Structures are given as structure tokens and as C-alpha cells.
Amino acid sequence: MREFIEKYKYYIGGSTATLLIFYLIYDTFVNKNNKIMDKPSVTFKEDKSVKAEISHDEFLLFMKTLKGELQGLTQSMIQFNANHIKTDSNYKDFRDKLFTKDIVKKNILIDSVSVGPDDTSNYVVNFGTDIYGEVFKNVIGFRLVEATLPNSIHNVTENNKTIYYQEGTDPIANFSLNVGAYKFDKLGQEFERAFNVETSATMALTPSTTTYKYTLAGIPANFQFKWKTGSDAGSPAYLLLGAENKDDTADLDTTSHVFPHIVDQTKHFVDLVIPEIPDIACKMASKKQVIDRIPLNSPSGSLVDYKSPEHELQTENYFYPMKLSSLTIQLYDNNSSNFYKSGNGHNYFEFEITIVKNAGLFK
DSSP states (O other), X not given: OHHHHXXXXXXXXXXXXXXXXXXXXXXXXIHHHHHOTTSOOOBOSSOTTOBSSOOHHHHHHHHHHHHHHHHHHHHHHHHHHHHHHHHHHHHHHHHIIIIISSEEXXXXXXXXXXXXXXXXXXXXXXXXXXSSOXXXXXXXXXXXXXXXXXXXXXXXXXXXXXXXXXXXXXXXXEEEOOSBOOOHHHHHHHHHHHHHHHHOOOOEEEEOTTTOOEEEESOOXXXXXXXXXXXXXXXXXXXXXXXXXXXXXXXXXXXXXEOSSOOOOSOEEEEEEOTTSOGGGSEEETTEEESEEEEEOXXXXXXXXXXXXXXXXXXXXXXXXXXXXXXXXXEEETTSSSBOOOTTOOOEEEEEEEEESOGGGGO
């Protein structure tokens, strides 16, 4: 009874207040007029059948009618509230059964420092070990929350250090730049050094701080760059010099050759690939199933801090329950099919996995 009164106290209080107001009206006007008997009734001259006041019986009838309406209204509100509570209760039971009780989300922290791989762009993390003690069963969801990795895309790396060329009908040859970070003018000097040592030539690569293009002079006769077909996978070295991603089709001018594009200073990205995760939880990309594409939007040589967009954290693609005993972390360079070369700089990832405790829900 106490719980009933507490739950509907506002309805009961409102009804009581309304009845009290009408009682005061009745006591003030009707009883007062009955006590002052010597005061003549006021009537209208135009129609003596119309009175300016109601009788005691008429007011009691009005109050009785009003009381009945208020009681009916209160009962309707009680019934509506009961039905609403019942509906919410059913929804809560359904939610707890399918989503709250049986589905659990966990965050996993992965970093290459703890694993100590030979290549920080391609390594395996095993669960159920001293570092990661739990093997995750009945996993139905997976996504990246945030990541930290070094930005080395504007540096000379193992991926882009080799430059291929051909002189006349000689076989295709190559020379390699030293791996490292270079400023605009210093990269030109490194190109000169590497090429002239390899060929005993005297080419000069001059940078323009106005156009941000390189001009190559002292080119040997019948000389062509083979940016596209020099290697099986192709080399992204053309981006370092502002060349086009294609082989030269004619011999270069031995006097002066200006590379057609500005030196690539745009921001690039790294694709995070984890082969163990089903396709439905990945993003489609060229020849790869990508967990996420991480933009390299910080200065070269610094760390990139990336967080998944908020709208992606509000949705999820579920897959059939699977056992997750390991993760293979693979980082791909956006300019090639090779792994991203960061000078073996370490990286860090936070993943969210969704686990269903009762796999019978899928039957």
C-alpha cells in the first residue's frame, strides 16, 4: 500500500487539491448565501427566470459529477502508467537478456615494445601467455579505438631508397640512397652522391625553393628513369623527386630536366591489416582487408596519434563467434604493397572486442 501511495502520490495530491478548491468555493459562496437570509436575491429584469446564483442542490450535483470525472481520470492515468511500466519492464528484460547480460565488451592494449618483434610493421601477438593471459572465446565484434605509430613516410626508407634507370640498350641498373631523414635541399645532395658514385657521372640535382621542384643537370646520353618497371613491385622513389609513376619513354635532355611535380609533401597513410579478423569487420581496400586507414598527419619523424571517428564507435558489424588466440599486426605503406618501414619504430594500439557469453543465442 505504501508503495502504491508513493508511486501515485502526485495524482492523488492533484485530485485532492482540486476537490479542496471546489469545497472552498462552495463554503464561501453557497453557505454564505444560505446564512444571510435577509439579503434579497438578485435577478435580471429582462428575464426573471435567470438567477445570479446556483442552489445548494445544484452545486452538490455539480460536485458529484466533477468527483466522478476526476476519479475516472485518475484511474485512466493509473492504468496508462501501469501499462507503460509493463512495456518498459518487458523491454528491459529483453535488453538484459540479449545485450547487457550476454554481451561483453573488452579493450585490449597491444604494443610492439612488449612483444619485441624483429619487424614492428609485421608481428604476431599471442594470447594466453605471460603478457596477454586470456584467450578470447566467442568473439563477435572487433574494431580499432586508437593507435600511435611513428611517421617516417617522408624519409628515405627501405621501400623507396632504390632508384632504377637505363642507359641506351644497357640492362636496367639501380642505385640506392642512404636510409634516413632529409630536408628538401639535403635530399638533392644525397641523390647526387649516390648516383655519381654508382655511375662515375657528374649529375647535379638542384632544388627550387620557389617551385619546390628538382632540376637535374649533367645527365648522361640516352638516359631514362625506370620508375614503374625497374622492380617487380615498383618503387615509390618517384615521390621523393616529384617524378611521375611511369617509365621515361624518351631519353632525357642531357642539359636540364625538370621533374614535373612538386616534391611530395602531402600527408599519407598506413593501412592496418589483421588477417585473423573476418572480412565483415574490415574495410575494403585494394587487395587487402583493412581494419583502419591511419593518416600520417604529423611532421615526419614524429609520432602519429590516431583515434577512430566517433560515428564509427556508434556502429558495429558482428560476425559469427570465433576464438581469438592471436593477432597479426601488419602495417602497409600506402605507396606500395610492402610493409611500412618506420626504422623499426615502435607502435601502440587499443582494440575493442565484443564477446557473447551465450553462443546459443546464435542458434
